[in-house]
Amino acid sequence: MRFASIQTEKGSFLCPEPLVEISNPSLFSIKHSTMLTTPSINPSFSLDSNLQTYLSGRHLLIDELPFPIDQLHSHYLNGSILYEKGILLNKNRYCCQRCGNDDQTLFASFSCFRCKEEQCTYCRKCIIMGRVSECTPLIRWVGPARDKELSAGLAWDGTLSELQKEASQRICEAVGEPKEMLVWAVCGAGKTEILFEGIERALRLGLRVCLASPRTDVITELYPRFEKAFPKAGVAALYGGHSELTSPSSLVLSTTHQLFRFKNAFDVIVVDEVDAFPFSYDRTLKFAVDKAAVDQSTRIYLSATPSNKMKQRVRSQNLEVIHISKRFHGYPLPVPHYKWCGNWSKLLKKQRIPSVIRQWIKEKLASGRQAFLFVPTIEQLDTVYSILKENPEIDSVHSSDPDRIEKIKRFRKGEIKMLLTTTILERGVTVPKIDVGVLGSDHDVFSSNALVQIAGRAGRSVEDPYGEVVYFHFGKTSAMVSAKREIQNHNRRAGLVTRR
Ligand SMILES: [Zn+2]
Ligand SMILES: [Zn+2]
Numbered sequence: 001m002r003f004a005s006i007q008t009e010k011g012s013f014l015c016p017e018p019l020v021e022i023s024n025p026s027l028f029s030i031k032h033s034t035m036l037t038t039p040s041i042n043p044s045f046s047l048d049s050n051l052q053t054y055l056s057g058r059h060l061l062i063d064e065l066p067f068p069i070d071q072l073h074s075h076y077l078n079g080s081i082l083y084e085k086g087i088l089l090n091k092n093r094y095c096c097q098r099c100g101n102d103d104q105t106l107f108a109s110f111s112c113f114r115c116k117e118e119q120c121t122y123c124r125k126c127i128i129m130g131r132v133s134e135c136t137p138l139i140r141w142v143g144p145a146r147d148k149e150l151s152a153g154l155a156w157d158g159t160l161s162e163l164q165k166e167a168s169q170r171i172c173e174a175v176g177e178p179k180e181m182l183v184w185a186v187c188g189a190g191k192t193e194i195l196f197e198g199i200e201r202a203l204r205l206g207l208r209v210c211l212a213s214p215r216t217d218v219i220t221e222l223y224p225r226f227e228k229a230f231p232k233a234g235v236a237a238l239y240g241g242h243s244e245l246t247s248p249s250s251l252v253l254s255t256t257h258q259l260f261r262f263k264n265a266f267d268v269i270v271v272d273e274v275d276a277f278p279f280s281y282d283r284t285l286k287f288a289v290d291k292a293a294v295d296q297s298t299r300i301y302l303s304a305t306p307s308n309k310m311k312q313r314v315r316s317q318n319l320e321v322i323h324i325s326k327r328f329h330g331y332p333l334p335v336p337h338y339k340w341c342g343n344w345s346k347l348l349k350k351q352r353i354p355s356v357i358r359q360w361i362k363e364k365l366a367s368g369r370q371a372f373l374f375v376p377t378i379e380q381l382d383t384v385y386s387i388l389k390e391n392p393e394i395d396s397v398h399s400s401d402p403d404r405i406e407k408i409k410r411f412r413k414g415e416i417k418m419l420l421t422t423t424i425l426e427r428g429v430t431v432p433k434i435d436v437g438v439l440g441s442d443h444d445v446f447s448s449n450a451l452v453q454i455a456g457r458a459g460r461s462v463e464d465p466y467g468e469v470v471y472f473h474f475g476k477t478s479a480m481v482s483a484k485r486e487i488q489n490h491n492r493r494a495g496l497v498t499r500r
Contacts, residue, residue: 001062001135002027002115003083010039014076014083018069029115029135030085038142041079047143051075054245055141057208057265059098059291061086061130062139064243064261072139080143086132087121096123098132099260100287126260129243140263151250152203156196156229161330163494164194167322171198171300174320175268176205178296181320182274182313186490187304187456188430190328192222195270196229198300203233203250207267210252210292212259214276214285215427216240219253226253256285262292269293274301274310275449276427304456305449305486326494331465333487334436334458336451338480341472344440348383353439357472360437364418365393370411371418371435374454376443378422384439385420393417399424426453432461441471441480451483 004027006015014036017027030036051067065072075081087107088095095102101123112120115135122133132138160168167183174181175198185191195211202209211226213219216239223237236249238258245252254262256271269289289299301310313319327333341354353361357373364371375381378398385396395416397407404424411419412431419425423445436458441451451471458467471480 001137002029003033004028008039008077013037013039016069016073019073029117029120030083030137031087031089031115031134033085036082036084038082039077039079041143045074045078045080047075047080049146052080052141052143052146053247055081055139056146057141057262057292058245059084059138059140059261059263061132061136063130065139075143078143080141082140082142083137084140085134086136086138087123087134089121089134094121094123096126096132097138098129099123099126100284100291101125129257129260148206149250151230151233152200153232154196154200154229155231156193158193160193161190161326161328163324163326164190164328167324168194168197170322171195172201174198174298174300175202176207177298179320180299180301181322182301182303182306182310183322183324184306184314185302185304185322185324186327186333187453188327188329188333188460189304189324191272191302191324192225193328194324195300199230199251199268199270202268202298203230206250208250208252208265209268209270210254210259210262210266211270211272212254212256212289212292213272214256215273216255218272219255223253226251256288259288259292264292264294266293266297268298268300270300270302272302273427274303275305275307305452307449323493325490326496327460327465329462329465331459332491332494332496334455334467334469335487335491336455336469336471336480336484338441338471338473338476338484341439341474343474344472345380345443345474348380351383351387353384353387354472357437357439360470360472361388361394361418364435364437365391367435369433369435370414370416370431371437372425372454372457373418373420374426374436374438374446375420375422376440376445380440381420381422388420394420396420397425398422423450423454425457426450429457430460431457433464433467434458434460435468435470437470437472439472440474442473442475442477446477446479448479448482448486451479452486455483455487 002017003014004020005012094107106125107121109119109121111118120133122131199209219239227235233251234247234249235251236245238254314321341356344354388394410416455469458469459465
């Protein structure tokens with residue numbers, strides 16, 4: 001789309017191409033515009049409340065707005081909408097205003113039908129959300145704020161452990177304060193529940209809250225729980241193909257990726273699994289959170305395995321921390337033990353599984369319990385599975401497996417006894433009675449954090465609070481040593497005796 005310049009009594013402003021009445025020779029791309037302000041607010045203009053709800057706090061392309069252009073434009077002329085450049089060029093460097101990308105190799109140019117220019121540059125990094133190019137305006141609401149609705153009211157009647165209570169109390173105190181806080185909670189600590197009271201307090205104060213996670217399955221799992229706990233908040237869940245926000249929600253659950261479609265929207269942002277792939281605590285995630293949060297926001301990061309950078313900030317007292325070192329059921333974390341298994345990768349190449357691991361598999365299947373066996377690569381996983389597949393109790397799953405969701409469901413139901421997997425299942429899946437083995441824990445793919453998360457799959461239920469974790473290796477790595485040390489440190493901090 002191009003714009004023309006129009007004169008009003010308040011000055012000269014933009015007019016989108018479809019609304020230019022006479023053929024105007026001076027149509028231009030927004031990239032050439034220097035007048036990106038909005039006319040002053042006209043208090044007697046009657047706002048479209050649907051548009052106001054849809055656009056408040058958001059940062060969207062025209063194509064993403066289900067409203068006609070003349071309606072958008074009348075709101076612009078009356079001071080409620082801002083047209084912004086999608087791509088900024090500053091000192092010969094491009095920067096995407098939606099996703100913050102400034103890596104010059106992630107920009108490309110094309111001959112553009114919309115702005116009729118030979119070289120129209122666009123951002124490749126966020127293209128999956130619809131192309132932002134130099135001639136694409138990003139639209140933002142700058143008009144009056146929506147009327148606050150009563151959205152508070154917590155309908156959750158579970159009980160919190162002493163540690164959870166303390167954490168919940170500190171989160172409540174932080175809400176409404178401009179601060180950052182890390183909740184460093186061990187796997188299985190019950191970190192969702194400790195957020196409830198803080199969120200309730202935020203909603204009572206009329207604040208807007210977002211819980212963001214790097215992973216879609218976390219959002220879809222949390223959504224029904226939050227909907228039930230906050231029946232008046234009109235909870236919205238945004239992920240993948242579900243990016244529309246049609247109700248005036250004060251509580252939004254969103255993948256971190258979807259945060260790029262917000263600007264100055266949230267007073268409180270909780271980032272779950274701040275260390276998880278694909279958004280480790282890197283610049284992209286930081287940009288997304290910075291953009292979606294209001295200036296004086298409360299930011300709460302949740303992690304069982306924070307990055308070294310975050311731990312460093314904690315040590316230098318640059319980041320407030322709440323430790324929850326005990327699981328919700330009060331039992332210690334299962335401490336992994338090491339078992340030497342010989343040159344496992346060489347054996348796998350010969351289509352053989354190390355005998356200690358074979359023995360372990362046999363014992364597990366005989367015990368009637370369920371187990372995960374983690375394998376470093378998809379190729380090695382396929383080898384192990386091809387050797388074991390005669391046994392109907394064993395199945396395998398990896399990231400590009402089309403039946404992935406189905407298999408995990410069957411494992412949860414107990415129809416599969418042993419699931420061979422890559423690190424894709426290091427987080428998220430909770431099965432009550434489970435043991436865990438890692439074949440080749442000395443492989444590079446098993447970072448210290450990955451090994452801590454993997455160990456965290458065992459002993460999660462109160463009926464079966466223990467569980468065995470074995471790292472099968474051909475030489476201990478520092479990642480293995482530090483994973484074990486970290487788990488023992490948590491147990492010590494929680495005042496719990498470690499079993500091994
Ligand atoms: Zn971008
Ligand atoms: Zn263009």
